[in-house]
């Protein structure tokens with residue numbers, strides 16, 4: 001089964017409260033975004049954003065230059081519906097991140113729980129290249145993956161769990177570490193998932 005088929009069926013077969021990655025309140029990703037203190041014209045991309053509330057919350061806060069990329073068109077359809085008639089103001093990109101050819105640069109790259117599905121080193125390197133292609137000096141890159149104490153799989157797929165140090169080191173040729181940490185996500189059914197996250201600045 002392709003990534004596209006897997007994720008389309010994950011979104012069409014399960015409601016928001018049946019998906020382990022759904023957040024009950026505001027997206028955790030908002031904390032790092034606010035730390036970056038970007039202006040409302042900043043180009044922001046949520047990579048593997050799915051039906052997350054991150055981009056919606058930014059739009060409500062006045063951010064005008066938003067993009068959401070996801071391999072699942074079902075997920076993006078659900079996300080678009082949540083934007084109502086303001087969906088047209090967002091750039092929606094249906095693509096596998098590994099095949100995507102960025103056509104512009106983003107000041108802020110957000111990835112919550114997507115990179116960890118890339119378990120092959122060659123795919124991880126491709127992702128690092130995509131970050132380089134789609135950002136420029138000074139861009140912020142925030143990536144959150146399961147930590148070594150987190151689950152070994154998600155949505156029935158194996159994941160690679162990362163320490164903050166290993167994640168930062170993977171990007172160290174092109175990015176510097178601004179700050180990093182760990183955070184617990186509570187699933188809709190009350191279990192805890194430990195995440196590592198890094199906030200990088202593109203050199």
Ligand SMILES: C[S@@+](CC[C@H](N)C(=O)[O-])C[C@H]1O[C@@H](n2cnc3c(N)ncnc32)[C@H](O)[C@@H]1O
Nearest residue numbers: 007021048049050052070071072096097112113
């Ligand atoms: C665990 S969910 C997290 C969704 C969202 N970031 C959030 O925090 O709610 C993983 C998301 O990544 C997307 N995804 C998985 N592999 C991908 C890939 N290779 N390229 C683009 N999107 C991908 C899935 O469709 C799904 O929306």
